[in-house]
Amino acid sequence: MSSVKITRELHFSAAHRVFNPEWTDEKNSEVFGGCANPNWHGHDYRLLVTVEGTPDRKTGFVMDLKDLKSLVESRVIQDVDHRNINLEVSWMEGVIPSTENFVMEIWNRLVREFPEGVELSKLTLWETPRHCVEYEG
Amino acid sequence: MSSVKITRELHFSAAHRVFNPEWTDEKNSEVFGGCANPNWHGHDYRLLVTVEGTPDRKTGFVMDLKDLKSLVESRVIQDVDHRNINLEVSWMEGVIPSTENFVMEIWNRLVREFPEGVELSKLTLWETPRHCVEYEG
Amino acid sequence: MSSVKITRELHFSAAHRVFNPEWTDEKNSEVFGGCANPNWHGHDYRLLVTVEGTPDRKTGFVMDLKDLKSLVESRVIQDVDHRNINLEVSWMEGVIPSTENFVMEIWNRLVREFPEGVELSKLTLWETPRHCVEYEG
Amino acid sequence: MSSVKITRELHFSAAHRVFNPEWTDEKNSEVFGGCANPNWHGHDYRLLVTVEGTPDRKTGFVMDLKDLKSLVESRVIQDVDHRNINLEVSWMEGVIPSTENFVMEIWNRLVREFPEGVELSKLTLWETPRHCVEYEG
């Protein structure tokens, strides 16, 4: 039997500042522009979590969507929603919070949490309505 | 010459009930929650059909989009739109109508219907604005 | 100080059948087409609730959005989500569940529930991504 | 000749904290929840600016959309995009940055700036994909 991918979309709102702590404010402003603003800015992030597996014969489900939602909420959303990503998210400590780095750390938070037979397949993270990142591990 | 994918989006509205007929109502309600409601519930499904091929030298088309739309309408949409998926769709008989199982049966309805040189590449089926399934055969 | 409108969007999935019980199945099918299917069909409804008032001097809020969400969930969403509107919603009994009638009954469920100084201003109910109804009481 | 409304949508990303400086942190947290987080959070705001007037006989325009965009960018967007609304926006000083208060101050920034015959009709400000405010002065 073939494998199917299922995707659940979740939202969170957070503040961040994209800067390199080894650089001066001038250098950060030159490289990152407004994204390096020391007073922070923020986004309504839109996260799509895709997992893959063979549907269970008894339920027709790769994974129960309520379980998928709960897992992502407990491992990711509750840590970042209405938070400052630079200051308050332990698993982002020491990481420049670009969308690229952020999605890779979210992957690490999730990849080992799925039941047998279900694999994390892709994360898509929209930072604004105009740009997103995709990560497949 | 390289191959290109083209995707057409179609919509339909249907009722269904996700339950396992081998189980009691209690067990179904425990596993599937509101999705097992014996009085049915329903969705506005959004189906994206992706086919792949090399554009024809004389038309620039992988496949005429009107033909693609007609094919999906005649093989899928007219069977399911404003229908009860459990009771009225012959090719879903005996299948638990989870989104996963549903997209695999839609694949079976379409995969052998394309002209030479055109292959069904992917189906994406959104059951609500918050979750979808993807199937590549 | 001027009044401001705030809107919260909520979703629910339900089954229904649009038919007039005083008519024969033939007549219903003639008038309502697939919407009268005796085996039901369903939708992912999208409800936008708009209330109006003067922002409170101490909070800057017309009404706390969490309270607005809770109110609509307890008075409307929990009654209709994953339900059959014809069979299971007491406040729709004896009402033909057209989108027009449905939005007026949702209005009746909500209009007297707001705190002093806050008025229900408009309900917008999308039944499919292609059509909606608006009601202002 | 009748009047027509034209609307231009613009986006910006900002950080903020919704709190009342006359209250303790405990009281703020109790009333505003995560929105009062002293470490800030943020949003991708979506602003729709609607103006009204009679189309000019020579251009068919109520107002040139490029002019409308420039006006909103110079009076609003450049002040708030990638900024901290509490700390860096002079015209929000002393104002609790709820969406309600924010939209009223944006109105004040724009209302007297339009050419003769064009009137600001409505502002719609989406703070998240799930809620918005509307203001008509």
Added chain:
Amino acid sequence: MSSVKITRELHFSAAHRVFNPEWTDEKNSEVFGGCANPNWHGHDYRLLVTVEGTPDRKTGFVMDLKDLKSLVESRVIQDVDHRNINLEVSWMEGVIPSTENFVMEIWNRLVREFPEGVELSKLTLWETPRHCVEYEG
């Protein structure tokens, strides 16, 4: 009994050129920029037609949505879809095809066509995903 508004969304794709035939090409280019390009440009227009009335006691409908769709298709869509608005639409002859003028002419095509008890309430015409016009007669 109160009145309810119902809205149907329809799409069409067309070419146009916004220019004043009394002006030189230079003057047109100065005023209208790329919109005056003599070689045309085009849009995927999104038209929302809103009508108002009291729901019929026997159907629960203000107006059958299939009838509303047919009416707009026969009076508007079939004239403009995959057409050049300046050259091929008789009821736009002599009219500068700004979105403002266009929506007023669409209004004239529709306003007298509704059955008794149903009134055209509003037209909303999106020319791009970033701007729209609204007209209420």
Added chain:
Amino acid sequence: MSSVKITRELHFSAAHRVFNPEWTDEKNSEVFGGCANPNWHGHDYRLLVTVEGTPDRKTGFVMDLKDLKSLVESRVIQDVDHRNINLEVSWMEGVIPSTENFVMEIWNRLVREFPEGVELSKLTLWETPRHCVEYEG
């Protein structure tokens, strides 16, 4: 370190006519329908450009999004926005402007322009809100 994909969405509005110059008007109309209209029609194209690479250790970026936007604007958007694709785009000369052929030529405009370590991964081009093409080279 793993590679990440980043996507930027851009828009443009253009006119075109899909026809084969080796055929008669009758044959073109038979094959292409309204798309072959000699008076042109047009679309609001939505282009998603996806590039892939390993995030830079010092910035956390695969590529600066402002640079990605500038590159696509200078190589593609400024050539096609508010233009006639058949008549005014030098790199579409002699090419039937189907969405399939169009996306392949946009690929050719972009593929060799990226800095070392960054690769063009996919282009997705929506011609209407209902259909798109995808190309991966």
